[in-house]
Amino acid sequence: MAVYGARASAAEQAWLEVAQAFIQETLCPTTKEPNVQLTQLVIDCVKTIWLSQGRNQGFTLPLSYSFVSVQDLRTHQHLPCCSHLSWSSSAYQAWAQEAGPNGNPLPRERLLLLGTLTDLSEDLEHECRNGSLYVRDNTGILGCELIDLDLSWLGHLFLFPSWSYLPPARWNSSGEGHLELWAAPVPVFPLTISPGPFTPIPVLYPEIACRLLRQRNKLRLQPNLAGKLVRLSALVKSQQKAYFVLSLGGLSPCDSQVVSHVSVIVQVPAQLVWHRALWPGRAYVLTKLRVSKIRGHCYHVWMTSAASRLLLLKPECVQELELELEGPVLKADPKPLSMPSNSQDRKGQKGVVRDSRLLSYMLQDVHLLQSVGGGMRRPVLAPCLRGAVLLRGFSRQKPGTQSSHQAHGASLYEQLVWGRQLGLPLYLWATKALEELACKLCPHVLRHHQFLQCSSPWNPSLGLQLLAPTLDILAPPGSLNRNAHNEILQEPHHCPLKKYARLQTPCSFPTLATLKEEGECRAWASFDPKALLPLPEAAHLSSCQLNHRLAWSWFRLLPSAFHPAKVLLGVLVASSHKGYLQLRDQSGSLPCLLLTKQSQPLTDCRLIGCLVRAERFQLVIERDVRSNFPSWKDLSMAGFIQKQKARVYVQFFLADALILPVPRSFLHSATSSTFPQTERTSSEGPHMGQSRLFLLSHKEALMKRNFCASPGANPEVPKPILSFHVTGIWLGGTQRREGPGWGPPEPSGDEDKGQKFLLIFYGSSIRWFEFLHPGQVYRLVAPGPATPLLFENSPTCESQRPLELASCVSCLTVLDEWTLEFESSQDVPDVLAIKRALPESSLTDLLSGNFTDSLVSFSAEILSRTLCEPLLAPLWTKPESTGAVRRCVKLTVALETADCEFPPHLDIYIEDPHLPPSLGLLPGARVYFHQLEKRVSRFHNVYCCFRSSTYVQVLSFPLENTVSVPLPHIYLTELMQGGRAPFQATASCHIVSVFSLQLLWVCAHCTSICPQGKCTRQGPACSTQTSISQASIRLLVEDGTAEAMVTCRNHHVAAALGLCPSEWSSLLEFVRVPGRVALQFTGPGAQPESSAKIDEPLTFFLWTLCTSPSVLRPIELSFELERKPSKIIPLEPPRLQRFQCGELPVLTRVNPRLRLACLSIQEPEHPSCVGAFASSC
DSSP states (O other): OHHHHHHHHHHHHHHHHHHHHHHHHTTTTSSSSOHHHHHHHHHHHHHHHHHSOOOTTTOOOOOOOOOEOOHHHHHHOOOEEEEETTTTHHHHHHHHHTTOOOOOOBBOOEEEEEEESSSSSSSSOOGGGGOOEEETTTEEEEEOOOOOOOOTTTTTTTEEEEEEEEETTTOTTTOOEEEEEOOOOEEESSOOOOOOOSOEEBBHHHHHHHTTTTGGGTTTOOOOOOEEEEEEEOOOOOOOEEEEEEEEEEEOTTTTSOOOOEEEEEGGGGGTTTHHHHOOTOOOOOOOEEEEEEETSSSSEEEOEEEEEEEEOOOGGGOOOOOOOSOBBBBOOOBBBOOOOOTTOOOGGGGEEEEEOOOOEEEEEEESOOOOOOTSSOOEEEEEEEEEEEEEEEEOOOOOOOOHHHHHHHHHHHHHISSSSHHHHHHHHHHHHHHHHHHHTTTTOOOHHHHHHHHTTTBHHHHHHHHHHHHHSSSSSTOOOOOOOHHOOOSSEEEEEEOOOOOOEEOOOHHHHHHHHHHHHHHTTTTTTHHHHHHTTGGOOOEEEEEEHHHEEEEEEEEGGGEEEEEEEEEEETTTTTOEEEEEEEEEEEEEEEOOGGGGOOOOOTTTTTTEEEEOOOOEEEEEEEEOOSSSSGGGGGGEEEEEEEEEEEEGGGGGGGEEEOOOBBBSTTTTTTTSSSOOGGGSSOEEEEEEEEEEEEEEOOOOOEOOTTTOSSSSOOEEEEEEEEEEEEOSEEEETTTTTTTTOOOOOOOTTOHHHHHEEEEGGGGGGGGGGGOOOEEEESSSSSOOOTOOTTTTTTOOOOOOOOGGGGEOOTTOOEEEEEGGGGGGGGGGOOSSSOOOOOOHHHHHSSSOOOOEEEEEEEEEEEOOOTTTOOOOTTTOSSOOOOEEEEEEEEEEOOOOOOOOOOEEEETTOOSOOTTOOOOOEEEEEEEEEEEEEESSSSSOOOOOEEEEEEEEEOOOOOOOOOBOOOOOOGGSSSSSOOEEEEEEEEEEEEEEEEEEEEEETTTTTTGGGGOOOOOOOOOOOOEEEEEEEEEEEESOOOOEEEEEEHHHHHHHHEEEEEEEEHHHHHHHHTEEEEEEETTTTTTEESSSSTTTTHHHHHHHHHHHOOOOTTTEEEEESSSOTOSSOOOOOOOOOOOOTTEEEEEEOOOOOOOOOOOOOOOOOOOOOOTTTTTOO
């Protein structure tokens, strides 16, 4: 025992030495000598509390405990903890179990905390008093919470026996933790108990105080007021001042009795801490009050003065003041108030006090709102400014991760309340929207404090700027002017919470991943092959045609398709891997296509890194499907879909978007895959660099090329990489950075002026593709120290691109770290005289056989987009063959020409390596095509193909609301007017005769004839026995002005023959047996030439039908020219034809018959006759 005692004495001595050093450093004034008395008092306090637990194991000092300063907690304590000096281990275990089976109790640390309890954040600066409570020592200050504050404790040094510390979140490096003081602090120095007054304090009670407010001649008094606290408002911290209102009632023995009350406003900064000491139900005395008139409030009210004190009411220390109340009456607040239950009686607190494993709190004067809307589905308990939420107990659980937006957005939430003055439903929606925004963008794209905190009222935070367009509509600035004093003091009570209206959620801010996923889900949910290929057209398509028609389709979603409407939001970045623009947030990225108004190209590179908000946009989902449907009958069976893939992107106009520049320091990793390009280098500090202006004259396609070897690749076998190149003209010499701008260009010889060059972009530099457009002026910037001849030839360019360099004097590879800046051409005098309009080929050159220049350029509207076989595809491929499937995209466009009323149509083919096509090539879009290769087919039709020099610029998006324009109604003779004739039209005409008719059943796979439903192909035999019907008929029609040969196919044949669907189906079933029936008529009234015998019933029926009035009748014919406008062979000239007019022969020139393809046949509104075969089906 002696040895043990010796060890204990040595350990205690060491502990005492450490304690003395700590007390001297953290508690003693730095300018004074060591305070032995203070050290001894602190040690005595620690001993007293330590020994009170009764299980000290013979130690008089808590040797396992160490002292901790405020600075130590803030610097080294990164995890929540608690310390209970007076508790034994078993007591802590019992306390921790109350956290619940699933709770995570606060871990215990053995720490001793001392400090001064104060309401000052800085010494002797009263302006810093705002009602907060702090613990201070020599090392710093830390905010704290205390359940039941005694005002006499302020300014005194205490030992805190039971407390917990909650540090700031790890991501919040600028935040501060706070203390929770569980038990009453133990004073180091004995507190002096002030004796009661020698004479009773004269006081007024609430009833008399209310009457006194009505006496004009008594308002200069500064009486003392006594009463029971019946109401305590919230501590209101507006932008101007902080204050709270308390209401004192009469000392009635029955709590439920209605009594008079009087309200007192407390707004002296030094008295705001009273809010922590007041307890509803207790009786108090307020001294030296004054009467004041508040602006906007019609009554006089009591207010505290700087000399006012708050005292607990002791009946033996007060005496009621007797006043003679006479004189004129002023307006006051005479209405009674219903008192709540005594808060000290917890059994009487039903509906007021609530306990939970997390905390204990008291709600006073709260509003129960059943349905506020705005995304809130549960009832809401909402304290107004008159009510308060009073903390009555701390949580035993370890707190979860604090939402960063809650920590950083406090000032923003205040601005929503006081600056925007939002009602509760809109405020709840705004806070929820801010949470969505923070989750979308922080912390990996933007930092929380920079996103939520505002630097000044004139420079709101990014979060508020994103909400402003919606808030300006729902709550216009200045539409509501709240009066906080009236909301608290007025009787009967009126506040915004009593006159709210259910809010329909105005919009939401989904993550880009959510928006993409929902769009893709909707697109596939709406994918219906039967809707894309409706009957009766699909019934006559072969398997190959069917699957090609289904191979590509697109689906579009507008914001109005979502409920609530969705707002597009993200940081604009340029992909260094794909070359297109993207919107990016925490969840991922979404490709986007941006257009300016008036079909101008996107050129401003400073948009990269900006925050983009758009309410009007088009979410486009391109669906690629690989299927093997045997025939139209199987379209409802999803098992024939082998593979499906979607490309999702968004397109919108810049004018419809809110663009918020984000300083480079705000961005965290939004542009991690790109190089810094949002800020000019001058804004980031005195950087060095050099640049050179140039005018862009031509841009080639972004595609995989093999003229440049990627870093690390085998130089002998270069691998194709994504790249593009541009040609242009240098505008002056190299310029060096001088301060915030650029110095004068270096002198260059006359031979260098206007020299043509080639810039090659590959690797990360392809991110500039979307911003480079012919006819624009740019500045190529190279950071770093000046390098002579930097913008000259690259050492590896000339040998690899000799053809391109034939007309260029220099070739330069753009490095990854180089940047581009758009320059206004008005600031460059040399560019003003240069024609910069987009070059376009004339219609004559485009639709001619002249191949002097096979590269053409034009603007056009896309009419359709389909997948087809490659232009150089093999003649036949085994269906069982696997591997890469070569595809070709066919665009049918309507040329935009000023000299043609009806624009001609043209086909454009896109093949590898230009697949997939650029974003935005959709039906209905207007597109500018530059340097397409013009070709002529073996049928003498002009078509175009993409090549490496092709440059595409989308001019406008498809219209959101498409209007179907009816075809023009014309006379047939108008079709002989050449280019002024429409390609498609409607005419009222009469069927004169039938030239030919063919009905057949073919194999859906190989299109061989199928008699009795069996394919006749040999070697190899077809793997399927599915057959489809096909039909064609050639008619001679005239309308009195001209005659034309019309070809009708498939289901249009039924309309030409005047058969209803059931008759047509029966006819096709009769044809199934022979597999093919063909009739050839040599002229009106002539005998037919048939593939079958004339005496067969089917053939005879068809011959009779084709010569009957049921077919030879008036019709409304919709058609298109069988000869495409792109056909370049000349029209057949008029021919001499002999006619017999009585006995005289007549020789005249006759124009060749028009050849038309039927689009639809309708019966006229007033038919002149009804055919013999016409009947009801």
